[in-house]
Amino acid sequence: MTPRLALLPLCLLGSAALAAPVLDDAVRRRAEELTRTGLHPSIVIAVIEGKNSAVYGFGSVHAGKNAKPGADTVYQIGSVTKTMTGLLLAHAVVDGKVKLDEPVATLLPSYKVPAFDGKTISMLDLATHYSALPRLPDNFAPKDPANPYADYTEAKQRQFLAAYHLPRAPGGAFDYSNIGYAVLGTALAAQAGTSYEALLQSRIAVPLGMRSTSNQPSHGMLARLAPGHLLTGEATPAWDLNVVAPAGGVYSSARDMVAYLQAYMFKPLRPYALAVKPRRPLAPGSDTKVGLAWLLEQQHGHSYAWHSGQTGGYTSYAAFTTDGKRGVVVLTNTARTVDALGLSALLPGTPLPPLKKPLAAIEVPRAALAEYVGEYPSGAEFTLSVTLGKAGLEAAGTGVGSAPVFASAKDQFFFRAIDAELAFTRDATGKIVSAVLTQGGQDVVLPRKP
Incomplete structure (x- = not known):
């Protein structure tokens, strides 16, 4: 099957393929890029216009195999x-x-x-x-x-x-x-x-x-x-x-x-x-x-x-x-x-944000990582605990398992398990006083517990 044919929609309803709702070109290109670069193994997009609908599949359900996702793929x-x-x-x-x-x-x-x-x-x-x-x-x-x-x-x-x-x-x-x-x-x-x-x-x-x-x-x-x-x-x-x-x-x-x-x-x-x-x-x-x-x-x-x-x-x-x-x-x-x-x-025409390039990790001496260890609470209900494990710095939120964080620059870290970043701020003396957790487009400031 040629790539062009592989991207034809899987029509669910409607009298003919020509009546199938069209996927916006910018969305199509982004979905192709996300799956081609491996950021998403597979993506399925269903578009509905009244009683008509179509499903577009991108990527592969199983790595290394030509198994495109479709209308009946389960997620x-x-x-x-x-x-x-x-x-x-x-x-x-x-x-x-x-x-x-x-x-x-x-x-x-x-x-x-x-x-x-x-x-x-x-x-x-x-x-x-x-x-x-x-x-x-x-x-x-x-x-x-x-x-x-x-x-x-x-x-x-x-x-x-x-x-x-x-x-x-x-x-x-x-x-x-x-x-x-x-x-x-x-x-x-x-x-x-x-x-x-x-x-x-x-x-x-x-x-x-x-x-x-x-x-x-x-x-x-x-x-x-x-x-x-x-x-x-x-x-x-x-x-x-x-x-x-x-x-x-x-x-x-x-x-x-x-x-x-x-x-x-x-x-x-x-x-x-x-x-x-x-x-x-x-x-x-x-x-x-x-x-x-x-x-x-x-x-x-x-x-x-x-x-x-x-x-x-x-x-x-x-x-x-x-x-x-x-x-x-x-x-x-x-x-x-x-x-x-x-x-x-x-809403076709709604701009898509620029695709973020994956951050690259840099080496930080273990002694320098120890500076960040501590507890960073947000009120009484949530605390981010930063610890130093065998493989490096780890962070865990209240009720959530620990995940490694990787340095991208001085005082700048990122997660690979979740789409989030962690930055640390210092006072005039150079002492770390807070952390800023960035996730889902929101920044949460977490003061360091003395």
């Missing part, structure tokens, strides 16, 4: 799972089984759920990340950093909630919380008297014909699974999210995700419309609003809903314009963001 979708959990909440509300303002504690009577001065956490608080629960539970201590959630059980979730003290009242501010969505999924399953997986299948996957969507993938799905990869290019297993599955444990394919987005786009039923209704601002005065997991924004005169996801070896992006005219899904089997690629595919 872990990470936090895009949250939109499905939010939709399950919308279904329960429409069916009259749950109310958005209902305290989650009423659905989990055997749990001790924290409150703040009598203000309880509602189902809406969990679904919009306004619960005041942290991103990760404070008893999250994975035995295996390569599969960090595998040993986080419902018993540990229960213990966390019983001991945790909310720092502020629920409903006051957005604070992204994986454990919050785990609790939401647990509560919805408890109300329905079933498991989260059974609820996912009965309310979403089966009605929409999503045969390759599950938190518990079948043998057939696993046979079509694109192997996950770290940023270093090393293979890594898909995560087992256990009780945290409602926050990020679902596997799916481009074919299934097209059906999923079209359910929101084309004359949506009430649960779907309810899920993308703006509820709260992302921040005070922000134009970005939060629905039931979905983030709602406006750019270039277009309103759209979106969410992205990432696990140890996979990244995803799903979005659609709220007028139902265009939707996009991007799936890849490496832990490197595809948000910009997805947005540019959704």
